[in-house]
Amino acid sequence: MDNHFYAKLAAQSIAGEAASLEDARAILTSPKVELLPLLNAAFDVRQKFTGKAVKIHIINNAQNGNCREDCHYCAQAKTSTTDIEDYPLKPDDEILAEAKNAYEKGAFRYCMVFAGRGPSMSRVEHLARLIRLIKSTYNIQICVSCGLLNADKAKLLKKAGLDRLNHNLNTSREHYPEICTTHTYDDRLTTLQAARREGIKLCSGMIVGMEETTDDVIEVAMTLRELKVESIPVNFLIPITGSKMNFVPDLTPQYCLRVLCLFRVLNPRAEIRVAAGREIHLRSMEVMALYPANSLFLDGYLNTKGEDRLRTLQMIRDAGFTVESDHPLEELIDNEKSSLSAATPNTSCGCQQVEMKDINDLRPALNQPSK
Numbered sequence: 001m002d003n004h005f006y007a008k009l010a011a012q013s014i015a016g017e018a019a020s021l022e023d024a025r026a027i028l029t030s031p032k033v034e035l036l037p038l039l040n041a042a043f044d045v046r047q048k049f050t051g052k053a054v055k056i057h058i059i060n061n062a063q064n065g066n067c068r069e070d071c072h073y074c075a076q077a078k079t080s081t082t083d084i085e086d087y088p089l090k091p092d093d094e095i096l097a098e099a100k101n102a103y104e105k106g107a108f109r110y111c112m113v114f115a116g117r118g119p120s121m122s123r124v125e126h127l128a129r130l131i132r133l134i135k136s137t138y139n140i141q142i143c144v145s146c147g148l149l150n151a152d153k154a155k156l157l158k159k160a161g162l163d164r165l166n167h168n169l170n171t172s173r174e175h176y177p178e179i180c181t182t183h184t185y186d187d188r189l190t191t192l193q194a195a196r197r198e199g200i201k202l203c204s205g206m207i208v209g210m211e212e213t214t215d216d217v218i219e220v221a222m223t224l225r226e227l228k229v230e231s232i233p234v235n236f237l238i239p240i241t242g243s244k245m246n247f248v249p250d251l252t253p254q255y256c257l258r259v260l261c262l263f264r265v266l267n268p269r270a271e272i273r274v275a276a277g278r279e280i281h282l283r284s285m286e287v288m289a290l291y292p293a294n295s296l297f298l299d300g301y302l303n304t305k306g307e308d309r310l311r312t313l314q315m316i317r318d319a320g321f322t323v324e325s326d327h328p329l330e331e332l333i334d335n336e337k338s339s340l341s342a343a344t345p346n347t348s349c350g351c352q353q354v355e356m357k358d359i360n361d362l363r364p365a366l367n368q369p370s371k
């Protein structure tokens, strides 16, 4: 593709026009579309609307396991045999302590996630009390992920001060029956619409790598555009032993970056989050995700660990980005280094610990059996 293609993508996106289906397909699959100019076009859009700041999210799995739904990607599903730590709703003081921790670690937003199809009215009232308590104590935004909601429940959460509701579409309408049979795509869409009508900002994204087609990915990105979703987590399937989708998806780092670029150009003003799976699917290209995406998770995901906190913060700084937080990035890095050096002296530089080669590394042929 000549430079005109990339310049047109960025200019159209900034002007609020959707890319054509043909261009969207080319972004994901055309060998003629080169990765670096594509990332640059996505970065032009990101820079225009969100600058170079990165929003850090920390998830609190406020209640884990024993879900009666069968989402095939989920370790908490009734069909999953994954060995996870089940527990009912954490006590309020534990949730509040975790909100404090998230605030002090630089989180812009604190996400509370509750397993299950959807909350009862009494659970929603409890959530509303928790939201009020956290927001009156810390300067932090609150996002809740609690399953299906109707208008009354959404109204109550909005009144309590909920900033955002997370409810992922996960995949396209057509592909949805392949990933879950206990609720439908339309159940999810209806929840998003109910929350929107009550004035709650929306967080909704997808999981890439669940055997969907590239047109399914485009459809989700377009639907989220139509819904004007403010925050879009783009997850890449983490194969979890025991879940129904325990397979290694056919994803390459380049494809994952192309997906992030597609979401950026189709949703120019949205907070695009490089979410679960960034460590394992982007690998050595991970830092490049910051060009289309302006948000990430620190401290791992629901039931899987993420990369080391210090390494993530250093990656943001090393690439010349900043964080959107009450705490400056350097302070967050220094805090991590201090806690590391208290635990293991000699790692206070924040570099990976230097390990010396032993004789087997230096002379590998010595111990090989002779033929």
Ligand code: SF4
Binding pocket: 067, 068, 069, 070, 071, 074, 075, 076, 077, 078, 114, 115, 116, 117, 147
């Ligand atoms: S994604 Fe949510 S609703 Fe689906 S199985 Fe997991 S906890 Fe249950």
